[in-house]
Amino acid sequence: MINGEEYQMKYRLRTTAALAVLAVTALAACDPAITEKGLAAPAPTTASAAPTTAAPTSPAPTTPAGPTFEESCAAYTKAFIDGSKGITDDSNKAIEEGWGLSTQNKNMRKRFDTMAKKVSAEAAKATDPKLKAEMTAAAKKIAAGAKSSKPGSFLSGDFQKLATSVDKTCGNN
Numbered sequence: 001m002i003n004g005e006e007y008q009m010k011y012r013l014r015t016t017a018a019l020a021v022l023a024v025t026a027l028a029a030c031d032p033a034i035t036e037k038g039l040a041a042p043a044p045t046t047a048s049a050a051p052t053t054a055a056p057t058s059p060a061p062t063t064p065a066g067p068t069f070e071e072s073c074a075a076y077t078k079a080f081i082d083g084s085k086g087i088t089d090d091s092n093k094a095i096e097e098g099w100g101l102s103t104q105n106k107n108m109r110k111r112f113d114t115m116a117k118k119v120s121a122e123a124a125k126a127t128d129p130k131l132k133a134e135m136t137a138a139a140k141k142i143a144a145g146a147k148s149s150k151p152g153s154f155l156s157g158d159f160q161k162l163a164t165s166v167d168k169t170c171g172n173n
Contacts, residue, residue: 066127073170075122076135080163083115083142087155105151112146112154134169138162 067075090107093099099107116139123135141162145154166172 066125069128069131072122072126072128072131072135073166073172075125076119076131076138076166077170077172079115079118079122080166082118083111084163086111086114105149108151108155109146109148112142112151112159116140116142116146131169134165138165 066072087108090104090111094104094107119135119142120139123132123139126132126135141158145151145159148154
């Protein structure tokens, strides 16, 4: 039989390990070497001694008005990690402070609500249509989890599927 203190230690280890896996995934998504891959530095310009006539130029290509796919993925992943870390922190507090089930559920709902708002805000800025659609759908599912009578069931079910989907979409697997 495990006493209360040993249980707390084992529980914390499991939650910390899960959080570490999420953090490593996020770091991989945010690695500048990956997001900068293939981009060449602009060639240096030199002054010319003789004046030249300017040839007509074509308009410069415009960049999207929002974040790149990689930036959106990084923000999407960060929202999941931040929310997961908050839920983990609350779980530890629940054990240490002896929270009842209603308090645990209330705090989990708040975490999911905050996460849904962050994902929704990032979806609104996303320029990649497929990623934007996935983020919007995820935000709606997380918002539904925030309203669930059993947010713990959402956490262990659909939320895990959403986290896996983020990794798959953003190439973090």
